[in-house]
Amino acid sequence: MKRDHxxxxxxxxPSSLRGAPSTGKAKVWDEESAQQDCGMDELLAVLxxxxxxxxxxxxxQKLEQLEEVMCNVQDDGISHLASETVHYNPxxxxxxLESMLSELNPPSTFDPFGAAGTxxxxxxxxxxxxxxxxxxxxxxxxxINRKHQKSGQQIFEEASCSDYDLxxxxxxxxxxxxxxxQTHDSSSSSTPTNVKSEKRFKSTSGPPSPSDIFPPPPxxxxxxxxxxxxxxxxxxxxxxxxxxxxxxxALMACAEAVQQNNLNLAEALVKQxxxxxxxxxxxxxxxxTYFAEALARRIYRFYPQNPLDHxxxxxxxxxxxxxxxxxxxxxxTANQAILEAFEGKKRVHVIDFxxxxxxxxxxxxxxLALRVGGPPAFRLTGFGPPSHDNxxxxxxxxxxxxxxxxxxxxxxxxxxxxxxxxxDLDASMLDLRPSEVEAVAVNSVFELHKLLARPGAIDxxxxxxxxxxxxxxxxxxxxxxxxxxxxLDRFTESLHFYSTLFDSLEGSVSSQDKVMSEVYLxxxxxxxxxxxxxxxxxxxxxxxxxxNRLSTAGFSPVHLGSNAFKQASMLLALFAGGDGYGxxxxxxxxxxxxxxxxxxxxxxxxxxxxxxxxxx
Amino acid sequence: xxRSKEVNLNECxxxxxxxxxxxxxxxxxxxxxxxxxxxxxxxxxxxxxxxKVPANANLVDGVFSFDVLIDRGTSLLSRIYRPATAEEPQPxxxxxxxxxxAEVVPVIIFFHGGSFAHSSANSAIYDTLCRRLxxxxxxxxxxxxxxxAPENRYPCAYDDGWTxxxxxxxxxxxQSQKDSKVHIYLAGDSSGGxxxxxxxLRAIESGIDVLGNILLNPMFGGxxxxxxxxxxxxxxxxxxxxxxxxWRAYLPEGEDRDHPACNPFGPNGRSLEGIKxxxxxxxxxxxxxxxxxxxxxxxxxxxxGQEVKLLYMEQATIxxxxxxxxxxxxxxxxxxxxxxxxxxxxxxxxxxxxxxxPLLCVDYVCLFKCFLG
Numbered sequence: 001m002k003r004d005h006x007x008x009x010x011x012x013x014p015s016s017l018r019g020a021p022s023t024g025k026a027k028v029w030d031e032e033s034a035q036q037d038c039g040m041d042e043l044l045a046v047l048x049x050x051x052x053x054x055x056x057x058x059x060x061q062k063l064e065q066l067e068e069v070m071c072n073v074q075d076d077g078i079s080h081l082a083s084e085t086v087h088y089n090p091x092x093x094x095x096x097l098e099s100m101l102s103e104l105n106p107p108s109t110f111d112p113f114g115a116a117g118t119x120x121x122x123x124x125x126x127x128x129x130x131x132x133x134x135x136x137x138x139x140x141x142x143x144i145n146r147k148h149q150k151s152g153q154q155i156f157e158e159a160s161c162s163d164y165d166l167x168x169x170x171x172x173x174x175x176x177x178x179x180x181x182q183t184h185d186s187s188s189s190s191t192p193t194n195v196k197s198e199k200r201f202k203s204t205s206g207p208p209s210p211s212d213i214f215p216p217p218p219x220x221x222x223x224x225x226x227x228x229x230x231x232x233x234x235x236x237x238x239x240x241x242x243x244x245x246x247x248x249x250a251l252m253a254c255a256e257a258v259q260q261n262n263l264n265l266a267e268a269l270v271k272q273x274x275x276x277x278x279x280x281x282x283x284x285x286x287x288x289t290y291f292a293e294a295l296a297r298r299i300y301r302f303y304p305q306n307p308l309d310h311x312x313x314x315x316x317x318x319x320x321x322x323x324x325x326x327x328x329x330x331x332x333t334a335n336q337a338i339l340e341a342f343e344g345k346k347r348v349h350v351i352d353f354x355x356x357x358x359x360x361x362x363x364x365x366x367x368l369a370l371r372v373g374g375p376p377a378f379r380l381t382g383f384g385p386p387s388h389d390n391x392x393x394x395x396x397x398x399x400x401x402x403x404x405x406x407x408x409x410x411x412x413x414x415x416x417x418x419x420x421x422x423x424d425l426d427a428s429m430l431d432l433r434p435s436e437v438e439a440v441a442v443n444s445v446f447e448l449h450k451l452l453a454r455p456g457a458i459d460x461x462x463x464x465x466x467x468x469x470x471x472x473x474x475x476x477x478x479x480x481x482x483x484x485x486x487x488l489d490r491f492t493e494s495l496h497f498y499s500t501l502f503d504s505l506e507g508s509v510s511s512q513d514k515v516m517s518e519v520y521l522x523x524x525x526x527x528x529x530x531x532x533x534x535x536x537x538x539x540x541x542x543x544x545x546x547x548n549r550l551s552t553a554g555f556s557p558v559h560l561g562s563n564a565f566k567q568a569s570m571l572l573a574l575f576a577g578g579d580g581y582g583x584x585x586x587x588x589x590x591x592x593x594x595x596x597x598x599x600x601x602x603x604x605x606x607x608x609x610x611x612x613x614x615x616x
Numbered sequence: 617x618x619r620s621k622e623v624n625l626n627e628c629x630x631x632x633x634x635x636x637x638x639x640x641x642x643x644x645x646x647x648x649x650x651x652x653x654x655x656x657x658x659x660x661x662x663x664x665x666x667x668k669v670p671a672n673a674n675l676v677d678g679v680f681s682f683d684v685l686i687d688r689g690t691s692l693l694s695r696i697y698r699p700a701t702a703e704e705p706q707p708x709x710x711x712x713x714x715x716x717x718a719e720v721v722p723v724i725i726f727f728h729g730g731s732f733a734h735s736s737a738n739s740a741i742y743d744t745l746c747r748r749l750x751x752x753x754x755x756x757x758x759x760x761x762x763x764x765a766p767e768n769r770y771p772c773a774y775d776d777g778w779t780x781x782x783x784x785x786x787x788x789x790x791q792s793q794k795d796s797k798v799h800i801y802l803a804g805d806s807s808g809g810x811x812x813x814x815x816x817l818r819a820i821e822s823g824i825d826v827l828g829n830i831l832l833n834p835m836f837g838g839x840x841x842x843x844x845x846x847x848x849x850x851x852x853x854x855x856x857x858x859x860x861x862x863w864r865a866y867l868p869e870g871e872d873r874d875h876p877a878c879n880p881f882g883p884n885g886r887s888l889e890g891i892k893x894x895x896x897x898x899x900x901x902x903x904x905x906x907x908x909x910x911x912x913x914x915x916x917x918x919x920x921g922q923e924v925k926l927l928y929m930e931q932a933t934i935x936x937x938x939x940x941x942x943x944x945x946x947x948x949x950x951x952x953x954x955x956x957x958x959x960x961x962x963x964x965x966x967x968x969x970x971x972x973x974p975l976l977c978v979d980y981v982c983l984f985k986c987f988l989g
Contacts, residue, residue, distance in 0.1 A: 043635055043939050043940070044635055044638070046744055047667060047740045047741050047744060048668070048669070049639070049642070051635075060629070060634060063638065063641045063642060066645055067641070070645065070648060075653055078648060081649055082652075082661055087664065090665045090667070231674060232670055233672055233709065234672065235673045235712065236671070236683040236685065237683070237685065237712065238688075245713070249711075252710040492709050562660070562664045562665075565660065565664045566661070569660050570660075583663070584663075584668055585665075595691070595693055596671070597683065
């Protein structure tokens with residue numbers, strides 16, 4: 001791979017921060033102006049509800065109808081609507097009301113869960129099963145649960161959630177998906193394991209049926225209505241100590257000196273920060289130390305080595321996974337969406353841009369194994385960077401997953417690809433099968449932002465993804481803008497972001513895990529602050545920015561619902577020091593935050609227009 | 617059932633603008649889903665449905681905000697809203713707690729509504745309301761994210777309010793330049809109004825000065841069924857049944873609605889005679905079924921010789937202050953503005969008189985004497 005040394009700025013994104021914070025002229029908040037944002041009622045938009053002025057009367061009517069129906073069904077029906085039904089995107093009032101009306105009419109005798117009976121009720125408040133293979137890390141739920149019971153944590157729900165036994169996510173969506181006709185029989189129940197070079201080829205029996213099952217494309221960019229488009233800077237102050245404030249001041253002053261290229265001053269300040277940091281305790285000291293180190297590297301041009309030694313970064317990654325819920329939340333919510341998208345599909349293929357140790361997949365495979373009607377054939381294609389020691393770690397991961405698949409009787413196929421960058425990928429490498437035969441989901445956890453370091457890379461990857469014709473694309477990214485054109489802004493944003501993140505680690509029990517997680521995050525801090533050009537890969541962007549990129553590239557949102565929300569919330573409660581964590585729903589996406597400051601976001605996408613996906 | 621319900625819905629729609637009706641009806645129906653007959657609450661669905669907004673350290677229409685963790689033990693957060701000023705036109709993200717510069721800066725501690733069970737400081741409806749308060753009163757607003765029922769019953773909400781009050785009172789950066797004191801007002805709607813009252817009581821007992829209470833449709837009640845409750849039950853978004861549910865969720869188990877938290881001037885209440893209770897502005901909506909209790913509260917204050925102003929908005933329903941699309945809204949905001957600024961004006965006026973008044977008198981006398989020779 002040729003290295004590009006011209007340190008180009010990333011592609012300008014109209015929605016990214018432009019240097020100094022906005023002067024507050026955001027029209028979205030202005031109640032007095034007659035401006036109509038696509039005909040939305042402004043007053044309601046500010047309060048989080050998207051209702052077109054022209055639809056107001058109709059929405060009112062639906063409310064009346066719903067009230068009428070709710071009165072008639074009494075407690076049983078209401079309880080069904082509250083606990084069984086999956087709700088989506090409450091901001092879109094009209095659609096939400098419509099979905100509830102259709103839940104309650106047809107008559108309550110029709111119960112799609114009826115046959116499942118108690119099984120459905122049991123599945124409702126359930127979790128994913130942890131990996132059973134001993135080679136993969138498992139969550140020690142028993143211990144965590146015991147700790148929580150001791151601290152007298154309230155459990156909001158009733159008996160149904162007292163079992164922290166993990167079962168499959170039911171994934172029964174309120175909008176039932178049309179199932180595709182079967183063109184061939186499912187294969188033998190043996191689970192051949194295939195890695196890398198071997199391919200398993202299925203021949204279809206007969207011509208594929210016409211692909212006219214695809215739902216009509218929804219209106220594009222619907223997600224941007226009513227959401228404040230002015231840049232938002234969420235801040236939570238967790239530490240108001242005098243020393244802490246002085247430390248922040250010193251860091252900012254140093255960053256400003258760097259910004260102005262006043263390196264003598266910057267050098268003096270960075271030394272001062274070192275002294276100030278020692279007097280601090282807890283998260284703030286560590287964060288300050290990492291930022292100071294990064295500033296020093298920038299000042300002295302002693303840039304960090306890139307890329308990391310792979311096995312070390314794996315270890316860090318795993319400790320981070322254990323210590324705090326961020327990765328688990330990411331995997332969990334993405335898997336929920338994938339499970340729903342794969343409903344009714346007999347053959348499924350997950351393309352994972354963020355393979356690492358494959359920790360996301362056992363849970364999904366287990367859920368698929370427990371699916372009503374039996375598991376699909378599961379194919380996994382994983383991408384990862386090359387390892388220094390020439391070991392084929394992707395192969396090893398594949399083997400472990402294959403063993404696991406065998407245990408749970410899921411037909412499994414695997415292929416690993418080593419690549420320096422996702423932009424090196426071409427759809428032709430993947431041996432894609434027709435979408436009527438095999439449903440595809442593309443998954444990316446904390447990988448896409450790295451592509452922003454090279455011009456054109458993200459667009460190339462989006463176009464390749466489109467060629468894969470996925471049912472679903474799940475994306476998890478940090479909820480922050482660390483990719484603005486002005487260094488000082490990036491510094492400020494990341495200082496607040498990582499301070500919050502480090503604070504959330506403080507409560508974790510194992511100090512070993514904590515230290516590793518801090519080192520893991522420290523490397524990101526170093527990259528954001530000390531690196532530039534193609535080396536600066538931690539180019540995090542906010543949900544608003546990703547929404548713009550994705551809708552421009554031809555993707556439409558797929559909403560995550562109340563079932564994923566609830567289970568993610570319950571998952572969080574299991575973490576020590578968990579009180580500060582919270583899940584928020586944002587126009588179909590789920591955000592995990594610490595003390596109300598959103599930190600990571602899971603979103604799901606589909607092609608806006610499937611039929612034109614073939615053209616590049 | 618059918619016909620009278622129709623009448624209710626139609627009447628209801630005629631007294632509020634359509635978008636307000638849609639907003640409040642949506643809450644009503646969503647809340648119906650969340651309250652379970654056995655007294656438990658569907659918290660996950662509640663959090664999923666609640667529209668929230670993050671804090672924003674960037675200025676939006678002259679206001680910026682940030683969250684502060686006030687008490688780690690209870691995860692007590694508050695959202696602070698500050699106005700841009702001439703001295704501080706742009707907030708500095710490293711100095712969000714920079715000292716206020718004006719002579720007098722009102723600090724309004726705000727308790728959001730939700731009948732003790734719903735909403736949060738970061739709910740969009742309350743974030744918007746607090747921002748309005750900042751602009752209206754040129755105040756700093758501290759919105760308290762108190763613990764909610766039924767998971768946390770009485771007195772958790774009051775405890776959190778009290779913790780927040782102590783915190784506010786002890787912030788050097790919130791002290792007005794004039795007297796190096798924090799000029800505190802307590803405000804709240806629905807359950808928030810109830811909390812404001814009880815936190816004010818604690819303040820007095822502990823010697824913290826509260827300059828005024830602003831209660832918007834405060835949530836009070838009692839065992840007795842009052843005339844307004846019977847007359848308005850189910851007519852304007854609210855039913856007695858849901859009111860009862862919320863009291864059962866908040867009050868200690870086994871207690872009835874004559875508990876002083878619910879009925880401060882009732883059989884178990886106490887007289888506030890002789891106590892230096894802050895002046896109060898109480899807003900009552902004429903179509904709120906609990907108005908008799910709110911009016912009784914006002915009477916209770918008056919009887920105890922406390923300063924209280926009642927704003928009775930005849931054709932207003934609950935939640936009218938959430939959207940600025942009615943006359944009620946503007947009347948109330950005017951009154952709130954006067955209520956909070958009257959201290960400042962008195963102060964400035966006093967100071968002018970203090971400095972110049974005696975001088976003026978002396979000059980005239982001198983002149984007169986000179987004139988007379």
